[in-house]
Every structure is written in structure tokens, then in C-alpha cells.
Amino acid sequence: MASRFYFLLLALGVATPALTQAQNAPRQLNTLPALPDSARRPGRQPQLSQQPQVDQPPQQAQPPRPPATSVPAAPETTRFAVGLKNGTLYKAYDVEVKQPVFGRTYLLLDDQRRVEMNEVSFYEDESGHYVRTILPKSSREVTLRRDRVGRLSLYSATSTQYAGNGYNPYGYGPYGYGGRFGGYGYGGPVYRTVKTEYFSKDNGPIQDMSLRNLSLATADNAGSTALLLQARKYQRITTLSYVAAAGVTALGLFSTLTSSQSGPSISPLIYAAIPLAIVPIVLGGKQQQSIKQAISLYNRGQE
Known part of the structure; x- marks a missing residue:
């Protein structure tokens, strides 16, 4: 009996240091500490510490902004x-x-x-921009409208001119064929509007819009010079056509007036002059187009 008691005490003496060492041993890394059995309840997980909830003050409602009003522009x-x-x-x-x-x-x-x-x-x-200036070969000051601005600035003046009393040699007067006074018609006074163009180079003096003046002003630009030479060729053909049409028309009128036939008779030469009169109209438009292209080319500074 005594030997059993001594054996039990020896066993307790050996187990006590082992339990103490296990209790004091460090925990493994990256492991949560073991909770006591009293904290472990079935169906409930341990909760981590939470940040205390701070009560947010209620946000005050912002007053509605007034609609943006546009500032009226100052009157011109x-x-x-x-x-x-x-x-x-x-x-x-x-x-x-x-x-x-x-x-x-x-x-x-x-x-x-x-x-x-x-x-x-x-x-x-x-209606535009106007300048007061003295024209070439004149001592009277006139008003010119500025049509284009550039190295070659263009100006123009518009006037009304008397163009006769409406005499019609073809027999159509204001009262129908033959007119009131016989075989030729007589109308009232006829006026036409004439536009005369001028130019100035680099805000210099005003010059007449002639091919000669333009050729001298654009002599430093090869492209403009070539276009103005073409316009000069159109001008020569136009002049010859005008002269030929005038001559044929004069002969036709003379033949019509000296005709011995009874009743009005128009000479065929009158009809032959019509194509000659159309040529200057066509070539005149091409001439003006070449002049405008030459001025635009010069103002753009292109050769």
C-alpha cells in the first residue's frame, strides 16, 4: 500500500513540470490565441474588435440656388x-x-x-467703305467705294449717263412695229449706269484700271503678267470685232435706206453684223476674268 502511494507521488512529480512547460511555451506564428472554454459557445463565432460607431450629425438641406440669369449685352x-x-x-x-x-x-x-x-x-x-480722293488728270475730289483690300486695292465710282432718246433704226418704236412716226421708232430718254474702276498699289495714289497701268504695277509677278498679256489679246480681238460690226452695220443701214423696193426691207448685212457684235460680248467677259485672276494672284503673292 505504501509503495503504491510513493509510485503515485512520483508520477505526479514527473507530469507537473511537463504541464507547466506546455502552458508557458510560445504560440505558433500566424495563429489566433486559444479562447477559454467558457467563451466558446455553439453556433457563435468569435468577433474581432470593431471600430466604435460615431453618430454623424444630420446634414442640413441646402437652399435651392436661383437660376442663372444671363447678363444682357450692352447695346451697340x-x-x-x-x-x-x-x-x-x-x-x-x-x-x-x-x-x-x-x-x-x-x-x-x-x-x-x-x-x-x-x-x-x-x-x-x-453700303461699304468710301474714300475721298482726287482722280488722275483731275483736280476735283470725288468719292470712291472700296471694293477690295490688298496690295492692289480696288475702288469704283458709279454714275448715271444719258444714252439717247431711244431711236431704233429697225422700225420698232414705243407704239409697235413702224412706230408712231413712220418706219422708225422713237422712244423716251434712255439712261445707263456706268461703273468706273480704279486701283492703288500699296495704298499709293489712285490709278485708272487700264491694262497698261496694271501691267506696270504687277511687273514683279510672272503669273499676273502672263494673265494680263492674255487679257490684252482679248482686248485686241474685241476692238477688231467692234470695228467690223460697226462697218457692216453701217453698210446694211445705207443699203436699207437706199433700197428701191416698196415697204420696209432690211438689208442682209444687218443680220451679218450680229455675230460680229456677239464676239466682243464673249471675249469681253474672258478679258475681265483674266484681269480679276491677275489681281487675285498678285494679292496672294503667288507667281
Whole structure:
């Protein structure tokens, strides 16, 4: 009996250090600590620590923004410029050219300011830009409209000219065939609008729009020179056609007036002159086209 007791004490003495060493041994890395049995409940998982919930203050409702209103643009008070010869520059919303029956032409700015035309260097209105200048071989100052801006700036003047009383040698008057006064018709006065063109090189003096002047002004551009030579060829053919048409028409009129046949009779020469009169119309358009191309080529600076 005593030997069994001593054997049990020896066994307890050997097991006690082993249990103590196992309890004090370090845990393995990357493992969670073991929870006591009292914390383990069936169906419930251990929860990790959570951040405390902070109560967010309620957001206040933003007041609605008023709709964006566009700022109205300032009214335009100046559209045109009027420059005087003394260097004064006027800005106006409305510029009118006044031509009284008695008196001199003047400009009226915004229905208030009157400017004499002889004081004006240039002005603008709804129809374009105008300059006051003296034409070549003239001492009178005129108004020219500027049509194009460039190294060769183009200008023009429009006038109305009397073209006769409407005499018609072909027998068609204002009252039908034969007219009121016999075999030839007589109409009222006839007027035509004539546009005369000018140009200036590098804002220089105004020059007549002639092939000679243009050839001298564009002599430093080979392409423009070639086009103007072509336009000169059209001009020569046009002149010859006009002369031939006039001669044939004159002969036809003489033959018609001296005809011994009874009743109106038109000479065939009159009809022969019609093709000769059409040639200048066709070639005249080609001539003007060549001149415009030469000016455009020169202003673009291309050879």
C-alpha cells in the first residue's frame, strides 16, 4: 500500500513540470490565441474588435440656388467710322449721305452731327467703305467705294449717263412695229449706269484700271503678267470685232435706206453684223476674268 502511494507521488512529480512547460511555451506564428472554454459557445463565432460607431450629425438641406440669369449685352452704339483730313475720328451708329437739291453734299452722323464732305478723308455706312480722293488728270475730289483690300486695292465710282432718246433704226418704236412716226421708232430718254474702276498699289495714289497701268504695277509677278498679256489679246480681238460690226452695220443701214423696193426691207448685212457684235460680248467677259485672276494672284503673292 505504501509503495503504491510513493509510485503515485512520483508520477505526479514527473507530469507537473511537463504541464507547466506546455502552458508557458510560445504560440505558433500566424495563429489566433486559444479562447477559454467558457467563451466558446455553439453556433457563435468569435468577433474581432470593431471600430466604435460615431453618430454623424444630420446634414442640413441646402437652399435651392436661383437660376442663372444671363447678363444682357450692352447695346451697340457705334457701327461706323468717319475720318477727317485733320486726323479726327468719329464713331457713329448711323451715317447718312445727304444730297440736298440746293447746297453741297454732307454727312449726317446719328441725326445730330453734320460733317461737310470736303472735310472727310474716308467714311463707312451700311453700303461699304468710301474714300475721298482726287482722280488722275483731275483736280476735283470725288468719292470712291472700296471694293477690295490688298496690295492692289480696288475702288469704283458709279454714275448715271444719258444714252439717247431711244431711236431704233429697225422700225420698232414705243407704239409697235413702224412706230408712231413712220418706219422708225422713237422712244423716251434712255439712261445707263456706268461703273468706273480704279486701283492703288500699296495704298499709293489712285490709278485708272487700264491694262497698261496694271501691267506696270504687277511687273514683279510672272503669273499676273502672263494673265494680263492674255487679257490684252482679248482686248485686241474685241476692238477688231467692234470695228467690223460697226462697218457692216453701217453698210446694211445705207443699203436699207437706199433700197428701191416698196415697204420696209432690211438689208442682209444687218443680220451679218450680229455675230460680229456677239464676239466682243464673249471675249469681253474672258478679258475681265483674266484681269480679276491677275489681281487675285498678285494679292496672294503667288507667281
